[in-house]
Ligand code: SF4
C-alpha cells in the first residue's frame with residue numbers, strides 16, 4: 001500500500017514502524033474472511049483492511065482521532081486472526097497497538113468510558129485490588145440485567161456479570177520444588193488468573209515439577225502489562241514490561257533460568273513482544289529481547305518435556321484455542337498433542353480460528369459483540385458434546401464458562417490430573433474418593 005508520511009514523521013520510530021507495516025499490505029482482503037468483527041458486522045471498516053486504511057489516514061495526517069475511527073479501532077479484538085491469514089506478513093498487532101496508544105494520547109473519550117477504563121486499569125493488574133473489587137461486586141452483581149437496559153451502562157453491567165457468585169476456593173498449593181534435572185523456570189504469576197482461577201497455577205506447578213523442572217515465583221515480577229497495552233496506556237504497559245524485565249534479568253544473570261513460563265496465553269503474547277516494545281530504550285532493548293526469547297507458553301515447554309504417560313480416563317475434550325496462543329504465538333499443535341498423549345479424546349470445534357469474545361477487557365468494553373462471539377463459540381463447542389472444554393487462557397475460560405454447560409478447565413489441569421495430580425474441581429465427581 002502506498003503511503004505518504006513526511007520524512008519528519010518517519011523520524012519517529014513508532015511512525016516508521018507503522019509505515020513499514022502499512023506498506024506491506026497489498027489490500028487483497030483475504031484477512032476479512034477470518035476477522036470476527038467483519039464476520040459478525042459485515043462492515044469493511046470493521047475488517048483488518050478497513051482498519052488499516054483508517055489508521056493509515058489518522059497517522060499520515062496526524063489528525064486528532066475522529067470518533068468514527070476510534071469506534072472501529074475499539075471494536076478490534078486484537079485477536080490477530082488477520083495475521084494468521086495475511087499472505088503478505090502484515091504485522092497488524094504492532095500497527096493496532098500504535099493506533100491505540102495514539103488514540104489514548106490524543107482523544108478525549110466520553111466521561112463514562114474514561115471512568116470505566118480507569119477503573120479497569122486500576123483494579124485488574126493488581127490482584128489485591130481485583131479481589132476486593134470482586135468481593136464488593138458480589139453485592140451488586142444482581143443489578144447487571146437492570147444496568148444492561150441503558151446503553152451507557154452496558155460496560156458496567158458486563159463487568160458485574162463477570163463477577164463470580166462465589167470466590168474460587170484457594171487450592172492446596174504444594175510448595176514448588178525450585179530445582180530440577182530438566183532446568184529452572186520462572187512461572188509468571190500474573191494478575192487476573194490467580195484471582196479468578198487459582199487452580200491453574202497450582203496444577204502448573206505440580207506438572208512442571210513432575211516434568212523435572214524447578215519452579216520459581218520471581219521476586220518483583222508483576223502483571224505483564226497486557227491489559228494496559230490493549231487499552232493504549234503505553235506508559236503503564238512499558239513500566240510493567242521494564243519491571244518484569246528487571247525481575248527476570250536478575251534471575252537470568254544470577255542462578256540462571258531455562259525459560260519464563262506462562263499459563264495465560266494473553267500474557268505470553270505480550271511478554272514475547274517486550275523486545276519490540278522496548279526496542280528504542282537503550283537500557284532495556286537487549287534485556288527485553290532476551291526475556292522475550294525465553295518466554296514460553298507452558299504447552300510449548302511441556303511438549304518437549306519428559307512427562308509420565310497419562311490416564312485421560314477416555315474423556316472427550318473439546319479444545320478451544322485461545323487467539324493469543326494460536327494467532328499471537330502460533331502455538332497450535334502442542335496443547336492438542338499433549339492432551340492426546342495424556343489419553344484424552346480431543347476434538348476441535350468449527351470456526352476454531354474465531355475469537356470467543358473475551359480478548360482482555362473487550363468483553364467489558366464491547367459487551368454486545370463479545371456476547372455474540374461468546375454464544376457462537378459455545379454453540380460450536382457444545383455441538384461436540386464434550387465431557388469438558390479445555391483452553392489455555394483464563395479470559396477464554398471465564399468467557400466460555402459463563403455460557404457453556406460443560407465444565408471449562410485449563411489444559412494444564414487435565415494434564416496434571418492425567419499424570420497423577422488431583423481432578424479439577426469441576427470434574428471431581430468423576431473421582432469422588434480421591435483428594436488433592
Ligand atoms: S490479508 Fe494482509 S495484505 Fe491482504 S488486506 Fe489483509 S492485511 Fe492487507
Ligand code: SF4
Nearest residue numbers: 035076077079080082
Ligand atoms: S485483530 Fe482480530 S478483530 Fe482485529 S482486525 Fe484482526 S482479525 Fe479483526
